[in-house]
Amino acid sequence: MIAARLILASASPQRRGLLLRVYPDFEVIPCQLREPDPPPTSELSVQPRRWALALAYFKARAVAELHPGRWVLGADTVVDCGGQMLGKARDAEEARRMLVLQTSRPSEVITGLCLLRLGPEPRRLQRVDVTRVYMRDDAVAREAYLAGGDWRDKAGAYGIQTVGDRLVERIEGSFSNVVGLPLRTLAALLVEAGLSPRPVEDDGA
Numbered sequence: 001m002i003a004a005r006l007i008l009a010s011a012s013p014q015r016r017g018l019l020l021r022v023y024p025d026f027e028v029i030p031c032q033l034r035e036p037d038p039p040p041t042s043e044l045s046v047q048p049r050r051w052a053l054a055l056a057y058f059k060a061r062a063v064a065e066l067h068p069g070r071w072v073l074g075a076d077t078v079v080d081c082g083g084q085m086l087g088k089a090r091d092a093e094e095a096r097r098m099l100v101l102q103t104s105r106p107s108e109v110i111t112g113l114c115l116l117r118l119g120p121e122p123r124r125l126q127r128v129d130v131t132r133v134y135m136r137d138d139a140v141a142r143e144a145y146l147a148g149g150d151w152r153d154k155a156g157a158y159g160i161q162t163v164g165d166r167l168v169e170r171i172e173g174s175f176s177n178v179v180g181l182p183l184r185t186l187a188a189l190l191v192e193a194g195l196s197p198r199p200v201e202d203d204g205a
Helices: 013-022 048-064 092-103 139-148 160-166 175-179 183-192
Strands: 006-008 026-028 071-081 084-086 107-117 123-135 168-172
Touching: 006 013, 013 175, 013 183, 048 071, 048 107, 048 123, 071 092, 084 092, 092 123, 092 139, 107 175, 107 183, 123 175, 123 183, 139 160, 160 168, 160 175
Parallel strands: 006 026, 006 071
Antiparallel strands: 071 084, 071 107, 107 123, 123 168
């Protein structure tokens, strides 16, 4: 059996589904290392875009070291809202705080991508994609969403594919980026690596 040329270093079903649309010949091998915690907001010396890229590289590197010669795709998404970097909420109260914060001003959903190959001919390719999101201030819809538990394991405490227009008023930029894998940016990265992705006809909306 010939191994797939590409490995996705993520257990996210959303990222897996999006990658299938662009490059279906891949294997899923999630990073098994605990990812570093972001620095406290008051001590934020790392810009959110650089942090997203750093975590994408961290995940790709952890898997690529075990599979030299194969391309490994790492991705990480963070939300920047008013200078606060929002990752995954630890509990419902923190999720509520994140969602309320994002109703007061637009936020930026930032996904860092790293395509890495180690071995005799190492290469490292990186991109970042940013989408601006405007949220509704609807307390009833917000509480119903929190009660359902879909905020878990999502940057900024929401998944746009589950909240839809209940919480999100509009976006500027890539829809698939907010889901977790910007398709057009990813396709460009795969072309640079010589992996011949499928054409991207839309952005996942």
